[in-house]
Amino acid sequence: MLTENRDMETMFIMPDGIRTNEEWIIWLLGKELPGKAGADMLVQRTHLSMEQVEEAVRNLERVRAVRAERQDGVLSRIFMLPGGKTALLELKDRLGR
Numbered sequence: 001m002l003t004e005n006r007d008m009e010t011m012f013i014m015p016d017g018i019r020t021n022e023e024w025i026i027w028l029l030g031k032e033l034p035g036k037a038g039a040d041m042l043v044q045r046t047h048l049s050m051e052q053v054e055e056a057v058r059n060l061e062r063v064r065a066v067r068a069e070r071q072d073g074v075l076s077r078i079f080m081l082p083g084g085k086t087a088l089l090e091l092k093d094r095l096g097r
Helices: 002-010 021-032 039-046 050-062 082-095
Strands: 036-038 066-071 074-080
Touching: 021 036, 021 039, 021 050, 021 066, 021 074, 021 082, 036 039, 039 050, 039 074, 050 066, 050 074, 074 082
Parallel strands: none
Antiparallel strands: 036 074, 066 074
C-alpha cells in the first residue's frame, strides 16, 4: 500500500523541464492519459485549481492543441488534437525523452 501512495504522489510533481501548465497538460494527455481526460482528472493529477486548468485549456484551445467540452459553461472533458500531438513531440525532443 505504501508503494501505491508513493506512486500517487509522483503524479503531482511536474516533470523536470516542463515550464508551463499548458505543457504539463499536454504531457499528461500524451504520456499518462489516453489523449483525453476529464477536467477533474487534470485537477487531481496536477493539484492545480480548476481555474488554472481552465485557463491553460483555453490557451491550448487557441493554438488548436486541444478541444474542450463544456457542460453548462463548465469545463468537463479535454481532448488532444493533432496540434497537441505535435506539441508533445516538440516537448519530448526538448526534454530528451
